[in-house]
Amino acid sequence: xxxxxxxxxxxxxxxxxxxxxxxxxxxxxxxxxxxxxxxxxxxxxxxxxxxxxxxxxxxxxxxxxxxxxxxxxxxxxxxxxxxxxxxxxxxxxxxxxxxxxxxxxxxxxxxxxxxxxxxxxxxxxxxxxxxxxxxxxxxxxxxxxxxxxxxxxxxxxxxxxxxxxxxxxxxxxxxxxxxxxxxxxxxxxxxxxxxxxxxxxxxxxxxxxxxxxxxxxxxxxxxxxxxxxxxxxxxxxxxxxxxxxxxxxxxxxxxxxxxxxxxxxxxxxxxxxxxxxxxxxxxxxxxxxxxxxxxxxxxxxxxxxxxxxxxxxxxxxxxxxxxxxxxxxxxxxxxxxxxxxxxxxxxxxxxxxxxxxxxxxxxxxxxxxxxxxxxxxxxxxxxxxxxxxxxxxxxxxxxxxxxxxxxxxxxxxxxxxxxxxxxxxxxxxxxxxxxxxxxxxxxxxxxxxxxxxxxxxxxxxxxxxxxxxxxxxxxxxxxxxxxxxxxxxxxxxxxxxxxxxxxxxxxxxxxxxxxxxxxxxxxxxxxxxxxxxxxxxxxxxxxxxxxxxxxxxxxxxxxxxxxxxxxxxxxxxxxxxxxxxxxxxxxxxxxxxxxxxxxxxxxxx
Amino acid sequence: xxxxxxxxxxxxxxxxxxxxxxxxxxxxxxxxxxxxxxxxxxxxxxxxxxxxxxxxxxxxxxxxxxxxxxxxxxxxxxxxxxxxxxxxxxxxxxxxxxxxxxxxxxxxxxxxxxxxxxxxxxxxxxxxxxxxxxxxxxxxxxxxxxxxxxxxxxxxxxxxxxxxxxxxxxxxxxxxxxxxxxxxxxxxxxxxxxxxxxxxxxxxxxxxxxxxxxxxxxxxxxxxxxxxxxxxxxxxxxxxxxxxxxxxxxxxxxxxxxxxxxxxxxxxxxxxxxxxxxxxxxxxxxxxxxxxx
Numbered sequence: 001x002x003x004x005x006x007x008x009x010x011x012x013x014x015x016x017x018x019x020x021x022x023x024x025x026x027x028x029x030x031x032x033x034x035x036x037x038x039x040x041x042x043x044x045x046x047x048x049x050x051x052x053x054x055x056x057x058x059x060x061x062x063x064x065x066x067x068x069x070x071x072x073x074x075x076x077x078x079x080x081x082x083x084x085x086x087x088x089x090x091x092x093x094x095x096x097x098x099x100x101x102x103x104x105x106x107x108x109x110x111x112x113x114x115x116x117x118x119x120x121x122x123x124x125x126x127x128x129x130x131x132x133x134x135x136x137x138x139x140x141x142x143x144x145x146x147x148x149x150x151x152x153x154x155x156x157x158x159x160x161x162x163x164x165x166x167x168x169x170x171x172x173x174x175x176x177x178x179x180x181x182x183x184x185x186x187x188x189x190x191x192x193x194x195x196x197x198x199x200x201x202x203x204x205x206x207x208x209x210x211x212x213x214x215x216x217x218x219x220x221x222x223x224x225x226x227x228x229x230x231x232x233x234x235x236x237x238x239x240x241x242x243x244x245x246x247x248x249x250x251x252x253x254x255x256x257x258x259x260x261x262x263x264x265x266x267x268x269x270x271x272x273x274x275x276x277x278x279x280x281x282x283x284x285x286x287x288x289x290x291x292x293x294x295x296x297x298x299x300x301x302x303x304x305x306x307x308x309x310x311x312x313x314x315x316x317x318x319x320x321x322x323x324x325x326x327x328x329x330x331x332x333x334x335x336x337x338x339x340x341x342x343x344x345x346x347x348x349x350x351x352x353x354x355x356x357x358x359x360x361x362x363x364x365x366x367x368x369x370x371x372x373x374x375x376x377x378x379x380x381x382x383x384x385x386x387x388x389x390x391x392x393x394x395x396x397x398x399x400x401x402x403x404x405x406x407x408x409x410x411x412x413x414x415x416x417x418x419x420x421x422x423x424x425x426x427x428x429x430x431x432x433x434x435x436x437x438x439x440x441x442x443x444x445x446x447x448x449x450x451x452x453x454x455x456x457x458x459x460x461x462x463x464x465x466x467x468x469x470x471x472x473x474x475x476x477x478x479x480x481x482x483x484x485x486x487x488x489x490x491x492x493x494x495x496x497x498x499x500x501x502x503x504x505x506x507x508x509x510x511x512x513x514x515x516x517x518x519x520x521x522x523x524x525x526x527x528x529x530x531x532x533x534x535x536x537x538x539x540x541x542x543x544x545x546x547x548x549x550x551x552x553x554x555x556x557x558x559x560x561x562x563x564x565x566x567x568x569x570x571x572x573x574x575x576x577x578x579x580x581x582x583x584x585x586x587x588x589x590x591x592x593x594x595x596x597x598x599x600x601x602x603x604x605x
Numbered sequence: 606x607x608x609x610x611x612x613x614x615x616x617x618x619x620x621x622x623x624x625x626x627x628x629x630x631x632x633x634x635x636x637x638x639x640x641x642x643x644x645x646x647x648x649x650x651x652x653x654x655x656x657x658x659x660x661x662x663x664x665x666x667x668x669x670x671x672x673x674x675x676x677x678x679x680x681x682x683x684x685x686x687x688x689x690x691x692x693x694x695x696x697x698x699x700x701x702x703x704x705x706x707x708x709x710x711x712x713x714x715x716x717x718x719x720x721x722x723x724x725x726x727x728x729x730x731x732x733x734x735x736x737x738x739x740x741x742x743x744x745x746x747x748x749x750x751x752x753x754x755x756x757x758x759x760x761x762x763x764x765x766x767x768x769x770x771x772x773x774x775x776x777x778x779x780x781x782x783x784x785x786x787x788x789x790x791x792x793x794x795x796x797x798x799x800x801x802x803x804x805x806x807x808x809x810x811x812x813x814x815x816x817x818x819x820x821x822x823x824x825x826x827x828x829x830x831x832x833x834x835x836x837x838x839x840x841x842x843x844x845x846x847x848x849x850x851x852x853x854x855x856x857x858x859x860x861x862x863x864x865x866x867x868x869x870x871x872x873x874x875x876x877x878x879x880x881x882x883x884x885x886x887x888x889x890x891x892x893x894x895x896x897x898x
Contacts, residue, residue: 355721357664357666357719358664364666368715372711375707376704377704377705377707377708377711378701378704378705378708383704386704387698387700387701387704390700390748391700391757393748394748394751394752394757395752395755397749397752397890397893397894397897399745399748399749399752399887399890399891399894400887402744402745402748403741403745403883403887406740406741406744406745407737407741410736410737410740410741411737413707413711413733413736413737414733414734414737417714417729417730417733420715420718421718421726421729421730425666425715425718425719425721425726426718426721426723426726427721428721489755490751490755490756490757490758491695491698491756491757491758491761492695492696492698493696493698493701494696497693497696498680498684498696498701498705501612501679501680501683501684501693502676502677502680502705502708504612504679504680504683505675505676505677505678505679505680505683506672506673506676506677506680507676508616508675508676508679509671509672509674509675509676509679509819510672510676512656512675512815512819512822513668513671513672513815513819516656516657516814516815516818517657517658517659517660517814517815518659519659519660519661519662519668519813519814519815519816520659520660520661520662521661521662521663521664522661522662522663524663524664524721526661527720527721527722527811528722528724528805528810528811530805540721540722540723541721541723542723542726542727542730543726546726546730547730547734549731549734549870549871549872550734550737550871550872550875552872553872553875553876
């Protein structure tokens with residue numbers, strides 16, 4: 001069945017390409033149909049099934065983890081495809097855009113299905129290649145962004161490939177489960193080398209420090225809807241590798257304990273997560289481009305996921321896995337709502353927008369629920385995973401990590417509020433007075449995602465069943481829950497009760513509100529202006545340098561992006577030097593003649 | 606049914622005593638500044654008066670924001686134990702309370718920025734930045750208590766203080782929590798988000814009539830949550846009236862400090878929180894970890 005799905009997607013990519021030559025709106029419909037069909041097939045597909053692929057036996061294995069990641073990917077792709085039905089008219093190469101999107105889906109599903117490391121690598125490269133050609137269809141700077149993408153991605157994949165070959169030369173097999181049984185008996189140096197190399201791919205792809213620099217460029221400049229896939233789904237491929245490697249290999253047995261039951265490898269990873277959270281949060285706070293802002297928030301959330309997974313206990317690991325699906329949904333909602341805004345206004349700069357809530361209320365609600373989930377505020381599902389990670393960290397007394405996690409958590413309120421205030425609230429710009437709500441094909445997937453986030457925030461059982469299945473599959477103690485009651489050793493809470501109390505509070509407030517005299521509606525221009533008479537209300541909007549007073553505190557921070565660019569400059573300078581010396585000019589001839597003479601003198605011919 | 610009664614009890618306590626204590630606080634401030642001050646029931650008059658006037662609205666998000674603010678804070682308050690009075694026994698998880706609390710704050714921020722007045726945006730930007738300052742040391746101190754008692758249930762921690770308050774067991778932590786409390790309450794020296802003379806009361810700039818009244822109630826409830834948490838964590842909670850007495854003492858202390866201090870600039874406040882209180886918080890956490898091993 002898995003093999004058939006992969007074949008259908010490959011054929012679908014070609015068919016979609018040809019059909020969208022007829023009418024470009026058909027392409028996304030093909031992708032949507034394929035995603036829904038795959039989701040339908042995989043939802044009830046029995047886990048722990050082995051299958052061959054094109055004659056190679058037992059290359060594919062559908063595990064509980066494959067199921068979880070496939071379903072979240074398909075949710076993201078289905079909403080992306082439905083949204084594209086209208087949006088595709090703005091795409092630069094609609095047929096190629098669509099065909100490559102299907103190839104990307106094929107690659108990622110293949111990654112989630114493979115139990116054979118070399119098959120996994122091949123599918124991984126298919127996914128990267130598919131997305132690689134979509135990224136440059138975005139803004140002007142997107143061609144440069146593609147270089148960031150390919151370079152950092154290949155650092156990760158080559159590390160992975162090298163690790164796979166190291167394992168193959170020792171055991172003569174590519175099967176990850178077979179390797180996992182033998183690895184604990186190896187020397188400590190070999191274990192470190194292999195795990196660092198394999199995890200490298202996950203770190204590069206999920207945008208964790210020090211390989212986080214590509215996210216700002218790529219997510220910020222890629223085609224607007226594809227940013228949703230990049231941040232919501234492709235980055236999760238990296239999280240998949242992290243989760244897989246950390247659980248298939250018995251990491252807590254292989255490495256010695258470092259602090260309160262956390263092994264040394266996990267501890268190193270947790271620190272990478274800490275730094276990612278700090279960088280992601282502080283950089284997101286100062287962005288004026290809304291897509292780049294959320295790109296940095298993806299870095300921070302990659303850190304959360306890594307910290308959760310690396311704790312490897314029943315609460316923290318489950319929290320990490322839950323955070324993957326939450327961030328996937330939230331990032332998709334946010335980027336799709338941005339795509340709708342750009343579709344109508346044509347800009348991503350926060351300070352060129354404002355007051356769009358009065359024209360695009362559904363887009364606003366999507367963004368609002370997206371950020372509520374991203375910032376981890378109940379009653380959305382985003383809070384549940386944050387709560388689980390917090391409980392795990394507190395029960396182990398990891399106070400330094402807690403500090404980073406709390407800075408990231410409170411900092412997320414700051415950065416998500418910036419587009420909220422700058423783009424959707426405040427004064428409506430006079431040039432946007434005639435903007436309309438996004439077309440219906442765009443609003444439908446947004447509303448469905450909003451519903452799903454709130455639903456899983458109140459009734460998280462379905463997600464928790466998937467997660468505990470994964471934990472059971474790897475022989476880990478599963479997270480405990482009874483209905484909507486989530487339990488840890490540090491205490492429990494009930495999502496349903498909290499939601500009911502929130503509703504009660506809201507009703508009490510609403511009753512007071514209704515009983516009291518009604519307010520009179522006044523226009524946006526009717527404002528307190530400190531006694532000034534204003535001619536241009538476009539300027540009466542606080543959006544640029546929103547947190548200037550705070551940004552000033554870390555103005556001269558070191559930048560890894562600049563560090564990497566300086567490496568590039570060094571390489572360029574060396575290349576130029578060689579180029580200069582290989583040219584047929586008088587000075588080059590003179591240089592070589594001098595070298596030859598010097599050599600002759602030196603060997604005393 | 607019993608739960609509903611207890612929730613009502615918590616909310617009514619917060620309403621009557623919250624407003625009364627605010628009135629007493631105004632009186633104390635006035636006396637420190639050598640004024641006579643308003644009567645202790647002035648805040649009841651203010652809330653009722655504003656609620657019954659005809660006001661102006663700036664559109665649906667403004668109305669919705671106000672409702673979400675008050676609704677969120679009411680929901681939070683119902684989970685907070687007032688000493689022995691716990692509306693939902695076992696469900697008073699610290700992180701749930703802290704994060705539920707932000708629903709109200711977000712509602713208020715959204716509604717106020719929704720008015721379209723830039724002063725409101727500036728006020729909210731400052732409030733969020735200040736929050737980044739005070740929350741981090743506060744959360745580290747409280748989580749070190751949670752780690753010490755191996756629970757994140759507030760009632761369990763209250764019970765565990767039967768043999769002595771955490772104020773004496775963890776004096777450094779209590780100090781940090783109190784400094785953070787001052788920021789949470791928005792009292793001087795951490796008053797920059799509302800700074801009336803500087804940014805026209807920040808978020809409140811466009812408020813009128815019942816919107817003002819609803820947000821005054823919300824503010825009272827927010828203060829009640831913040832101070833109750835401090836009393837529960839460090840002063841051992843206590844029976845109903847003992848709890849209220851402890852509450853009043855903490856409140857008066859905060860008011861007295863705010864009456865004599867000037868205002869920090871926002872970046873000074875954050876820089877302050879991220880130096881002295883955070884180091885003290887880590888010192889406290891370090892002591893807790895050492896005790897455990």
